[in-house]
Amino acid sequence: MAERAGFLLENVHFAYGDKAALHGIDLALAPGRFYGLVGPNGCGKTTLLDLLMANRQPQQGRVRLDGERVGAQGRKQLARQVALVPQDFAIPFAFTALEVVLMGRHPYLPRFGAPTTADLMIAEAAMAALDIAALRERPVTELSGGEKQRVVVARALTQQTPILLLDEATSNLDIRHALTIFQVARERVRQGDTVIAVVHNLNLAAAFCDEIIFLHQGRVAAAGPTAATLTSAIIAEVFGVESRVARDDFGGTLQVSFRYGG
Amino acid sequence: MSSTQRTYPWLAVGLLLAVGGAIIVSTGLGFIRITPAEVVRVIAARLTGDASLASGLDPVFPYVVLDVRLPRILAAVGVGAGLAVCGVLYQGILLNPLADPYTLGISSGAAFGASVALLCNHTLLGHLPVPLFAFAGAVAALMVVLLLASRDGQLSPTTLILAGVIVGAILAAGISFMKYLADEQVGIIVFWLMGSFAGRTWGQVGVVFAALLAVLAVAVYYGRDLNIIALGSRASDSLGVETGRVRRILLVAASLVVAVCVSVSGIIGFIGLIVPHLMRLMAGPDNRRLAVVAALAGGLLLLLADTVTRAVLPAEVPIGVLTALIGGPFFCYLFRQRGAFHG
Numbered sequence: 143m144a145e146r147a148g149f150l151l152e153n154v155h156f157a158y159g160d161k162a163a164l165h166g167i168d169l170a171l172a173p174g175r176f177y178g179l180v181g182p183n184g185c186g187k188t189t190l191l192d193l194l195m196a197n198r199q200p201q202q203g204r205v206r207l208d209g210e211r212v213g214a215q216g217r218k219q220l221a222r223q224v225a226l227v228p229q230d231f232a233i234p235f236a237f238t239a240l241e242v243v244l245m246g247r248h249p250y251l252p253r254f255g256a257p258t259t260a261d262l263m264i265a266e267a268a269m270a271a272l273d274i275a276a277l278r279e280r281p282v283t284e285l286s287g288g289e290k291q292r293v294v295v296a297r298a299l300t301q302q303t304p305i306l307l308l309d310e311a312t313s314n315l316d317i318r319h320a321l322t323i324f325q326v327a328r329e330r331v332r333q334g335d336t337v338i339a340v341v342h343n344l345n346l347a348a349a350f351c352d353e354i355i356f357l358h359q360g361r362v363a364a365a366g367p368t369a370a371t372l373t374s375a376i377i378a379e380v381f382g383v384e385s386r387v388a389r390d391d392f393g394g395t396l397q398v399s400f401r402y403g404g
Numbered sequence: 405m406s407s408t409q410r411t412y413p414w415l416a417v418g419l420l421l422a423v424g425g426a427i428i429v430s431t432g433l434g435f436i437r438i439t440p441a442e443v444v445r446v447i448a449a450r451l452t453g454d455a456s457l458a459s460g461l462d463p464v465f466p467y468v469v470l471d472v473r474l475p476r477i478l479a480a481v482g483v484g485a486g487l488a489v490c491g492v493l494y495q496g497i498l499l500n501p502l503a504d505p506y507t508l509g510i511s512s513g514a515a516f517g518a519s520v521a522l523l524c525n526h527t528l529l530g531h532l533p534v535p536l537f538a539f540a541g542a543v544a545a546l547m548v549v550l551l552l553a554s555r556d557g558q559l560s561p562t563t564l565i566l567a568g569v570i571v572g573a574i575l576a577a578g579i580s581f582m583k584y585l586a587d588e589q590v591g592i593i594v595f596w597l598m599g600s601f602a603g604r605t606w607g608q609v610g611v612v613f614a615a616l617l618a619v620l621a622v623a624v625y626y627g628r629d630l631n632i633i634a635l636g637s638r639a640s641d642s643l644g645v646e647t648g649r650v651r652r653i654l655l656v657a658a659s660l661v662v663a664v665c666v667s668v669s670g671i672i673g674f675i676g677l678i679v680p681h682l683m684r685l686m687a688g689p690d691n692r693r694l695a696v697v698a699a700l701a702g703g704l705l706l707l708l709a710d711t712v713t714r715a716v717l718p719a720e721v722p723i724g725v726l727t728a729l730i731g732g733p734f735f736c737y738l739f740r741q742r743g744a745f746h747g
Contacts, residue, residue: 197641221644228638234499235634235689245632249644253625294639301643309638 146304147208148172148336149194155202156189163189164360167203173304176331177338178351178368182381185357187340188229191307194338195226207305221249225301227311229340231294236281239293243269246300268299271326273319287314295323299330306330308339312346324350348372348387348396356380372396408688412697415687419700423481426707431473433715438465446470479604480710480723481703482612483665484675488683488702489619489695490665491676493658496630496691497651498561501684504677505662508568508655509545511673512575514666517541519582519593526589534596535608535667542663545571546656558637558648559655598722599670601710608668615664620699622657626650627692634689672724674731675702681738 149171156164164186171177179187192198193205196213205212213220225246233242246268247261257265269275272292282290291314298306306327312320320343327337328350341347347354347368354371356363358380364371377385383400390397428447432438438446442461446469449458458466490505498507505511521537552567553559579597583590623630629650632640637647662676679702680694687697706723709730713721 195642218644226642237689
C-alpha cells in the first residue's frame with residue numbers, strides 16, 4: 143500500500159452553480175483518527191464528503207489522498223481505499239440483506255467473478271458485528287429503517303477500506319444500535335483505520351470522536367481534539383443554542399447539555 | 405444461497421422449453437391446421453436440407469410454416485423478449501419498479517415518426533418506409549430526453565422521468581394533430597399505433613434478434629453494476645461503479661432495442677412492465693439472471709398473445725390492445741397482492 147498520509151484539503155472551494163457551498167477549507171485528516179463532522183443542516187457536510195469521495199471536484203483548491211489527487215487512480219481503486227455510508231439508503235428491489243452486504247466486495251471482484259468463500263466470510267463477520275446475522279436471507283425491502291441502515295453499514299464495512307465515511311449513519315437507529323455502529327467504527331480506528339463521520343448528536347460525537355470539525359456556512363468554524371474544540375462557545379456560534387459542556391462521570395466522557403425552552 | 409438462486413436454473417430451462425414448444429405448436433395453429441410433428445418435420449427438412457424429411461406432407465405446408473407463420477411468430481418472440489429485457493434495464497436505471505420501456509417517451513417518438521411517414525404516404529409524398537421513420541423518431545426522442553436530463557455527467561432518475569414525460573406530452577400533441585390532418589385516413593395511423601405482427605419478414609426477424617442478443621449481452625456485462633446502482637448513486641459511486649456512465653450506456657442500448665422493436669411491431673404495452681415484475685418475484689432482483697428469464701418469459705407471453713389474436717379469436721384484435729387488456733387487469737391483481745410497491 144502507498145504511504146498513508148490521509149486526506150489533505152487545501153483552500154478548497156465548491157459551489158453549486160453560483161451558490162457557494164464550501165469556501166477556503168483547509169483540513170488534514172490523518173490516518174488512525176476518528177473525526178466528527180458537525181454543523182447545522184445545509185452547512186456543507188455532505189458536499190465535503192462528496193469531495194472526499196471524488197463524486198465532485200472542487201472549483202478551487204485541492205483534495206489529496208495519500209499525496210495524490212483523490213480519485214486519480216479511478217473509481218474502483220478509490221473504492222478500495224474509501225467506503226461510504228450514505229444518508230439515504232432506499233433500495234427499490236428485493237435483494238436479500240446478504241446480497242446487499244456482499245455488494246461491498248464489488249471493488250475486489252473481476253467483472254464476471256462470483257464472491258468467494260473469503261468474501262462471504264468478510265460479509266458475514268460484518269453482519270455479525272452489527273447484530274444483523276439473522277437478517278441474511280430477508281429481502282431488504284421488508285426490513286425496518288433501522289435494520290436497513292445497519293445492512294448498509296455492514297456493506298461499507300465489507301468493503302474493508304482504511305477509510306470509512308459515515309454520513310449520518312445513525313440517524314434512523316435506536317440508541318443501542320447507534321452505539322453498536324460507533325463502537326464498531328471505534329474498533330476500526332483502534333486498528334489504524336480512519337473514520338470520518340457526519341454526526342448530529344453532539345453527545346455521540348463527544349463520546350467517540352478524537353477530533354471534531356465544526357462546519358458553519360461553508361467554512362471550518364473550529365477543528366481539533368474533541369476536548370479542546372467542543373465548547374459551549376462554539377456550539378452557540380454554530381448552532382445558536384445555549385449549552386453546557388462538562389465531563390460526565392457516568393459515561394466517562396464530555397457531554398453536552400442544552401437549555402430546553404424558556 | 406437464496407431460494408430464488410436455487411430455482412433459477414429450473415425456471416430458465418422451463419421457460420426455454422416452453423418457448424420452443426409454443427413456437428412449434430403455434431406454428432401449426434391457424435386456418436390450415438398442421439400438427440406439431442409435421443411442423444418439426446418441415447423445419448428439420450429446411451435446416452438439414454434433407455427434403456425427404458418432409459416427404460408425404462401437403463406441399464403447401466413448407467410455404468405456410470416457413471414463409472407465412474414462422475417469421476411472424478419469431479418476430480413476436482423477439483419483440484416480446486426485447487421489450488421485457490429493456491423493461492428490466494429501464495426499471496434498474498430509473499430505480500423504479502413501475503418504469504417500462506416507454507417511460508422515457510421512446511414510444512411517442514416512434515409513433516410520431518411512423519405517423520409522419522403514414523401521413524405522407526397517404527397524401528403527397530409517396531413511399532416512406534414506416535419502420536425506418538418509427539426508429540428515427542424513437543432515437544430522436546431519446547436524444548432530446550438525454551439532452552434535457554444531463555447535468556454534469558449524471559443522469560438522475562427523477563430528471564430522466566420528468567424529461568421523458570415532457571417529451572412524450574409534446575409528441576402526443578403532434579400525433580393528435582397528425583391524426584386530425586389524416587382526416588378519413590386516421591384509421592391507418594391508429595391501426596399502426598396499436599401494433600401488429602401480420603406479414604412480418606425474415607429480414608425483420610433478423611434485425612430484432614440481432615438487437616435482442618446485443619442488449620442481452622450488454623445487460624449481462626453490466627448486470628452487477630446495475631444491481632449496485634439500486635443502492636443509489638452515492639453508494640454505487642463509492643463502490644467503484646461509474647454510475648453516470650453505466651446508466652447512459654444501458655439507457656442508450658435499451659432504447660435502441662426498444663426503437664427496433666417498436667419499428668417492427670408498433671406499440672405494444674405492458675410486456676415491458678409486467679414481465680420484469682413477474683420474473684423479479686420468481687427469479688429475484690439480480691439483473692444478470694433477471695435479464696435472461698425476462699427475455700424468455702417476454703417472448704413466450706407475446707407469442708401466446710399473438711397466437712390468440714391470430715388463430716383463436718374469430719377476428720384479429722390489434723396485439724397492443726390485447727396485451728393491454730390482459731396485462732392491465734393482471735397488473736392490478738399483482739398490485740393488490742403485493743400491497744404497495746416498494747420504493
